[in-house]
Amino acid sequence: MRRTKEIKKLVxxxxxxxWKVTTTTRGHYRFIPPDPDKKxxxxxxxxxxxxxxxxxxxxxxxxxxxx
Numbered sequence: 001m002r003r004t005k006e007i008k009k010l011v012x013x014x015x016x017x018x019w020k021v022t023t024t025t026r027g028h029y030r031f032i033p034p035d036p037d038k039k040x041x042x043x044x045x046x047x048x049x050x051x052x053x054x055x056x057x058x059x060x061x062x063x064x065x066x067x
Contacts, residue, residue, distance in 0.1 A: 003052070003053050004045075006053055007029065007043075007045075007053070007056075010056075010057070010060075010067070011029070013067065014031060014060070014065055017034070017065060017066060018034040019031055019032060019033055019034060019065065020032040020034075023045065024042075026045075027044075027045035028042055028043060028044055028045055029042065029043050029044075029045060030042055031043070031060060031063075033063050033064055033065070035063075035064060038063040038064055039063055041056070041059050041060060041063060043056050
Protein backbone atom coordinates (compact mmCIF):
# COMPACT_ATOMS: atom_id res chain seq x y z
CA MET A 1 0.00 0.00 0.00
CA ARG A 2 2.73 2.44 0.92
CA ARG A 3 4.32 2.39 -2.54
CA THR A 4 0.97 2.96 -4.23
CA LYS A 5 0.46 6.13 -2.18
CA GLU A 6 3.97 7.29 -3.06
CA ILE A 7 3.29 6.74 -6.74
CA LYS A 8 0.12 8.82 -6.47
CA LYS A 9 2.16 11.65 -4.90
CA LEU A 10 4.71 11.26 -7.67
CA VAL A 11 1.97 11.47 -10.31
CA UNK A 12 0.68 14.73 -8.82
CA UNK A 13 4.20 16.19 -8.76
CA UNK A 14 4.84 15.23 -12.38
CA UNK A 15 1.50 16.54 -13.60
CA UNK A 16 2.41 19.90 -12.06
CA UNK A 17 5.53 19.79 -14.27
CA UNK A 18 3.38 19.24 -17.39
CA TRP A 19 4.05 15.50 -17.64
CA LYS A 20 1.13 13.47 -18.93
CA VAL A 21 0.40 10.42 -16.79
CA THR A 22 -2.02 7.78 -18.00
CA THR A 23 -2.89 4.24 -17.01
CA THR A 24 -3.05 1.31 -19.37
CA THR A 25 -5.91 -1.16 -19.52
CA ARG A 26 -3.87 -3.52 -17.32
CA GLY A 27 -3.27 -0.93 -14.60
CA HIS A 28 0.27 0.13 -15.46
CA TYR A 29 1.31 3.78 -15.40
CA ARG A 30 2.64 5.55 -18.48
CA PHE A 31 4.70 8.69 -17.83
CA ILE A 32 4.97 10.92 -20.91
CA PRO A 33 7.44 13.81 -20.59
CA PRO A 34 6.59 17.27 -21.93
CA ASP A 35 9.68 17.13 -24.18
CA PRO A 36 8.87 14.84 -27.14
CA ASP A 37 12.58 13.96 -27.51
CA LYS A 38 12.58 12.20 -24.13
CA LYS A 39 11.55 8.59 -23.56
CA UNK A 40 8.17 7.45 -22.25
CA UNK A 41 8.45 5.49 -19.01
CA UNK A 42 6.17 2.62 -17.98
CA UNK A 43 5.78 1.04 -14.55
CA UNK A 44 3.46 -1.35 -12.77
CA UNK A 45 0.43 -0.08 -10.92
CA UNK A 46 1.51 -1.72 -7.67
CA UNK A 47 5.28 -2.27 -7.66
CA UNK A 48 6.30 -5.53 -6.01
CA UNK A 49 10.08 -5.06 -5.94
CA UNK A 50 11.44 -3.12 -2.98
CA UNK A 51 13.68 -1.04 -5.30
CA UNK A 52 11.07 -0.38 -7.97
CA UNK A 53 10.10 3.07 -6.68
CA UNK A 54 13.72 4.19 -6.44
CA UNK A 55 14.39 2.87 -9.94
CA UNK A 56 11.31 4.67 -11.26
CA UNK A 57 12.42 7.96 -9.71
CA UNK A 58 15.91 7.53 -11.20
CA UNK A 59 14.42 6.87 -14.65
CA UNK A 60 12.19 9.93 -14.36
CA UNK A 61 15.11 12.15 -13.31
CA UNK A 62 17.10 10.93 -16.33
CA UNK A 63 14.25 12.12 -18.53
CA UNK A 64 14.18 15.58 -16.98
CA UNK A 65 11.72 15.31 -14.06
CA UNK A 66 12.45 17.44 -11.02
CA UNK A 67 11.67 15.35 -7.96
